[in-house]
Amino acid sequence: MSKLNDIQFNIYFNLQEFECPCCKCVMVHSDLLTNLIKLRKLVNEPIFINSGYRCKTYNNQVGGVATSYHLFGMAVDVYARNINISSLAIHAQQVGFKGIGVYGTFLHLDVRPEKYIWEG
Ligand SMILES: [Zn+2]
Ligand SMILES: [Zn+2]
Incomplete structure (x- = not known):
């Protein structure tokens, strides 16, 4: 198994979970990681990451908006x-x-x- 990006931030998250699936490139903003760790502790349940960093190519492929925050980690x-999605949203706030x-x-x-909440 590849050791690329196999770096454990702490007991909860590994850098690999944030990498782009197409190219394995990755960026993680420190505030993002800090908030995720807080959320993980608050809900006391594993948080699964479907999508983290996305390169431009992958973002286009999945139909992400051109200014997506996924592009910047x-x-x-x-x-x-x-935990249902709406409760998780409250905890995230x-x-x-x-x-x-x-x-x-x-x-x-x-x-x-700035605060912005929407339903997709
Ligand atoms: Zn990529
Ligand atoms: Zn997203």
Whole structure:
């Protein structure tokens, strides 16, 4: 198994979880990681990352907007097994996430400067 990006931030998250699936490039904003760790501790459940950093090519492929925070290592799409998406969204606000997109099966979370919450 590849050791590329196999770097454990702490007991909860590994850098590999944030990498772009097409090229394995990765960027992680420190505020994003800080908030995710806070969220993980608050809900006391594993947080699964569907999508972290995206290169331009991959972002276009998945139909992401051109200004997506995923391009800057400032966004993740997440879910937890035992917590529904709307409760997870409330907890995400409590730990300081400013951008929150509530989708059917996952939450988009980002560390933009101004608060913005939407339903996808
Ligand atoms: Zn890529
Ligand atoms: Zn997203």
